Amino acid sequence: MSKILKFEGFNYLRQRLILATLSGKPVRIEKIRSDDENPGLKDFEMKFLNLLEKVTNGSVIEISYTGTSFLYRPGAIEGGRIQHDCGTDRSISYFLEPMIALAPFSKKPFVLVLEGITTDHVDPSVDIIRTVLLPQLKRFGVDQNLELKISKRGAPPLGGGEVTFSCMPVRQLKPVQFTDEGRIKRVRGIAYCTRVSPQTANRLVESARSLLNRYIPDIYIYTDVYKGAESGKSPGFALSLVAESNTDVLLSAEKAAEPGQTPEDVGIIASKMLLNEIRKGGCVDTTSQWLNLLLMILAPEDVGKIRVGELSAFTIQYLRDLKSFFGVSFKIQPDTSNDTILMTCMGIGYVNQNKKTT
Amino acid sequence: ASDMFASHRRTNLMSLIYNELDLSPEDIVAGNYGDDAENGSDAEHEEEEEFLKLNREELNTTDAIDSSRDPIDAEELEEWDDEETLDSIRNRFITGDINA
Numbered sequence: 001m002s003k004i005l006k007f008e009g010f011n012y013l014r015q016r017l018i019l020a021t022l023s024g025k026p027v028r029i030e031k032i033r034s035d036d037e038n039p040g041l042k043d044f045e046m047k048f049l050n051l052l053e054k055v056t057n058g059s060v061i062e063i064s065y066t067g068t069s070f071l072y073r074p075g076a077i078e079g080g081r082i083q084h085d086c087g088t089d090r091s092i093s094y095f096l097e098p099m100i101a102l103a104p105f106s107k108k109p110f111v112l113v114l115e116g117i118t119t120d121h122v123d124p125s126v127d128i129i130r131t132v133l134l135p136q137l138k139r140f141g142v143d144q145n146l147e148l149k150i151s152k153r154g155a156p157p158l159g160g161g162e163v164t165f166s167c168m169p170v171r172q173l174k175p176v177q178f179t180d181e182g183r184i185k186r187v188r189g190i191a192y193c194t195r196v197s198p199q200t201a202n203r204l205v206e207s208a209r210s211l212l213n214r215y216i217p218d219i220y221i222y223t224d225v226y227k228g229a230e231s232g233k234s235p236g237f238a239l240s241l242v243a244e245s246n247t248d249v250l251l252s253a254e255k256a257a258e259p260g261q262t263p264e265d266v267g268i269i270a271s272k273m274l275l276n277e278i279r280k281g282g283c284v285d286t287t288s289q290w291l292n293l294l295l296m297i298l299a300p301e302d303v304g305k306i307r308v309g310e311l312s313a314f315t316i317q318y319l320r321d322l323k324s325f326f327g328v329s330f331k332i333q334p335d336t337s338n339d340t341i342l343m344t345c346m347g348i349g350y351v352n353q354n355k356k357t358t
Numbered sequence: 359a360s361d362m363f364a365s366h367r368r369t370n371l372m373s374l375i376y377n378e379l380d381l382s383p384e385d386i387v388a389g390n391y392g393d394d395a396e397n398g399s400d401a402e403h404e405e406e407e408e409f410l411k412l413n414r415e416e417l418n419t420t421d422a423i424d425s426s427r428d429p430i431d432a433e434e435l436e437e438w439d440d441e442e443t444l445d446s447i448r449n450r451f452i453t454g455d456i457n458a
Contacts, residue, residue: 316383332372
């Protein structure tokens with residue numbers, strides 16, 4: 001039995017559990033809100049542990065009496081057809097993001113039906129996962145049957161949305177070297193609204209165009225108006241934007257409406273966030289840094305290289321956790337010519353043993 | 359000067375991330391780490407350290423959000439009301455001038 005890795009605090013919980021599952025190393029997480037008024041794991045974290053139990057086979061989770069620490073011994077990644085209610089504390093993406101990292105290495109094809117909130121202003125929305133994260137997965141060679149279907153929308157606070165994520169496992173990833181940022185050739189987006197006037201979506205588009213049209217005429221924002229049972233239980237609207245470069249770089253930004261915000265506010269904020277992301281540069285945006293870094297490490301024994309903009313706090317902790325689980329550190333070279341960072345690492349050649357070579 | 363600061367910051371990034379494990383990721387992003395001793399007396403430095411400690415405690419107690427998305431920085435967004443900032447990224451688009 002390998003040594004148990006220990007971590008403290010409730011933050012970065014998901015990534016540690018996922019890395020534990022992939023590397024097969026048991027973890028103990030301690031001091032989860034131990035000084036808090038409401039100590040221990042929260043509801044959505046329990047739900048995440050539940051989901052992890054469902055997608056794996058033979059995992060053992062021992063939670064202490066007070067809930068402030070637990071031990072996780074990962075089992076094999078099983079996959080298959082799974083349905084999970086994500087609750088309404090956190091959006092579906094909170095659960096889906098880590099699953100995307102597991103799915104390529106499972107035994108059976110993943111068909112994951114998740115219910116809950118599809119877009120909130122905390123996590124990346126399911127639209128961004130579909131339009132940005134999945135294409136990046138394809139770059140690493142995970143391209144069979146990879147799909148995210150948004151069948152119902154659910155805005156906070158009551159949710160009621162439903163998505164289906166499917167993915168075929170692979171035996172091994174492809175190494176990726178991606179350092180040419182290129183230049184932005186077009187902007188795509190999705191403006192969605194549920195249980196509000198259908199005109200809202202058009203107002204979102206108008207306001208985003210007012211800011212982005214000065215740069216580029218090729219802007220197409222799809223207006224996605226949901227009706228009836230497909231529109232969830234709460235009113236809501238959001239705009240997600242993706243800038244594509246001529247080298248297939250995808251940079252994303254999005255904003256969901258918070259109470260009191262007009263569609264114009266949301267549209268402008270989303271556009272400004274996109275411009276911010278474009279200014280940071282790099283070949284992957286802030287939201288997808290972690291996925292790319294993880295896949296680079298799991299790739300075959302070859303040099304992987306990716307250009308990123310600014311590293312986020314989440315990514316920095318991710319780099320540290322990657323090192324504790326896989327013992328791999330990245331070479332981090334700042335490129336002063338355009339203020340980006342080159343991340344280089346050697347893949348460990350992770351192989352999905354469940355999948356036969358074809 | 360800000361360029362120099364930025365380059366200095368960048369070169370140390372790797373050791374900051376992998377060697378200085380006491381530094382929280384938030385501090386690294388914000389540029390709050392102890393190498394500013396050269397421009398300030400010791401007392402000031404200590405004071406600052408205390409400030410940082412407090413800050414970190416705060417971070418641990420408040421419900422920090424476990425999300426891959428960066429929190430929205432209102433100040434950063436305000437910059438985009440300025441024409442100059444808007445023009446500064448024009449060369450990142452294929453419609454812009456490559457030499458600009």
